[in-house]
Amino acid sequence: MYFLLARVFQATIVMLCVALVGFLVFQFVGDPVLSLVGQETTVEDREALRESLGLNDPILVQYARYVVNAVQGDFGISYSFNRDVSEMIADRLPATVELVLLSGVLSLLLAIPAGIYTGIRRKGGIAQTIMAISVIGVSIPSFLLGILLILVFSVWLNWLPSFGRGDLATMLGVRSSLFTWDGLSHALMPAAVLCLFQLGVILRLIRAEMLEVLRTDYIRFAWARGLPGKRVYFGHALKNTLVPVVTAIGLQLSSLFAFSIITELVFQWPGMGSLLLHAIGQSDIPLLAAYLIFVGLVFTISNLVVDAIYVLIDPRIRHGAL
């Protein structure tokens, strides 16, 4: 319990630092007054606006105000859309989340069995083939893979749509494109692109951990006791590969969000990534800062969840030995 409390405390500090970066960007890149008013506004009007926005207050007061507003979900008004930033993020969030979830689940379902298999039969032909594919999987830039998929499946074969999110449907109060065939056919290629990189990373990690664990003494003793292979591999070996794998999956979740920016551009998926690219293109600082803080929050929470899982799966942490 102490372990988790300490982690929550650390996570709060991390978030305050991320907010500080967001705030500094907000503060020092461009002039918010200039972005809000036109050329013809007088100097007095500008000063009045500056005062009413609180830009003349001491910097710590402004930071505190920024954090308080951010906690309440208020990130200001977007320069280029003239809309509430948090509203815009809420609009775009479901599309990104469904893409991230679909590819995350896909990559885990494929990576875990494949990683175990290549760890056990590492000299076999199938294992070598899987490893060769995984090298390409971690090497190929995701935008290139996306373009190649579009070229093959949309341009040459004409099987799958190349852009957009397709039809949406509501199920259990959630509106998503994953509930219609049309939506699924739109999501398939972007999800595959996002999935392949994660797949390669997690697969290679599980394989390396399996190889490491299978060399240890307790595995040799398990064989000596005459246990069947299934029990040795899954009962004994797999358990001890889990801690680093869970860490990696937690880190990968954040990179899924990062890479969804690229995938969303290639497939014109209307998610948060394309919003960020727009914000960068237009130098829309409030939107940029809000995205930074939002992604920081996602990473911090996923790391916290990973820590909680450690407590569940690693008895050494549970009993305070580490």
Added chain:
Amino acid sequence: MFDRIRSDFWYELLNSPVTIVSAIIIVLMIIGCTFAPIFAPHTPFDPATISIMDNNMPPAWADGADPRFLLGTDLQGRDVLSAMLYGGRISLLVGIGAVALSVVIGMAVGLLAGYFGGMADAVLMRIAEIQFAFPPILIALLFNGILKASLPADVFAQAAVPIMILAIGLAGWVQFARIVRASTLVQRNQDYVTACHAVGLPTLTIILRHITPNILGPVLVLAMLQIAVAIVTEATLSFLGLGTPLTEPSLGALIQIGSQYLFSGVWWVVIFPGIMLLVMVVAFNLVADWVRDYLNPRLR
């Protein structure tokens, strides 16, 4: 570790044909791209030498091709092969430059934190930890976006290559700092460091002349792997339209240009730079894998 090559170096290397092929590919690419003006059959970005009449030529082996353009031409009549060589030059420059910057920052921070410990260690490593939570590509993206917002547009376009090196280099230093710190912690307590203290060498000399050579192995492996990552990051940023300007396209920008004509069936403008990028990255990864296995005594 560089003053002598272990006697099994050539034996191990010759037993791994994949590594040899990868290393040869890397050397060829570096030579070909560095001397692109010599090797390239055309000068792709000089308006005086390109002709719009040559546009959209397929590769030399397809129907209706022109033998002057081995890999075809793009919409503006530029030779794809030449554009690839010039583009690869930028990709390699940014990739290697960014990693060099990461190594310098990471080694400075790691040596400082590892050798002195205490407050410096705590503060530096907390910063590193926070940055480590964010994927490098995102940091490079945001850094690039912030610079773009704060610099005038013409300055930003002029300094595109240094800015890319800066953005990607700053995104990648954390991993170097972590492994350098870990190795420094081990080295600091070795007898030879105590001996250096005993003869009264200045701290800086101990760190630079005695500790640094002993921690270069893992840094070298990571640097090789990171060059591949940096090349991909550069290509990705350029593909997103945030990297090199279209007048001086890197491989990523070439792919972005080509991807706009995907639906008109002009596949060669996107496929060939794509293959070159992929081969470059895979080759760096494979060589780095081999070096790691070679330096890791546990796998032997």
